[in-house]
Amino acid sequence: MEKHYTCRSGELDLVMRDNQQTVFVEVKYRIGTSCGLPEEAVNRKKLYRLNNAILSYISKKGIDDFRIDVVAIVENFSQGKVLVRHHKAVEDYLVQY
Numbered sequence: 001m002e003k004h005y006t007c008r009s010g011e012l013d014l015v016m017r018d019n020q021q022t023v024f025v026e027v028k029y030r031i032g033t034s035c036g037l038p039e040e041a042v043n044r045k046k047l048y049r050l051n052n053a054i055l056s057y058i059s060k061k062g063i064d065d066f067r068i069d070v071v072a073i074v075e076n077f078s079q080g081k082v083l084v085r086h087h088k089a090v091e092d093y094l095v096q097y
């Protein structure tokens with residue numbers, strides 16, 4: 001596992017393993033939803049930077065089996081609750097060779 005991998009192309013929050021597959025995890029956190037859902041912050045600009053960082057990482061490490069997940073965390077202090085959503089395999093939106 002790696003945390004906060006950075007390169008000239010961008011940053012990766014987490015690089016994990018799921019069996020033999022490498023998983024790039026983008027984590028978004030919000031207190032409440034008044035500014036929108038955390039997933040909404042993964043916009044085109046963010047996807048472009050994420051895509052470039054992933055391409056850099058996989059070329060350096062020789063990875064050919066990977067996926068991209070998004071973990072969205074919403075904390076509600078008044079209710080004492082934390083909501084976590086895990087969106088698996090969102091690479092259809094991202095990496096193109």
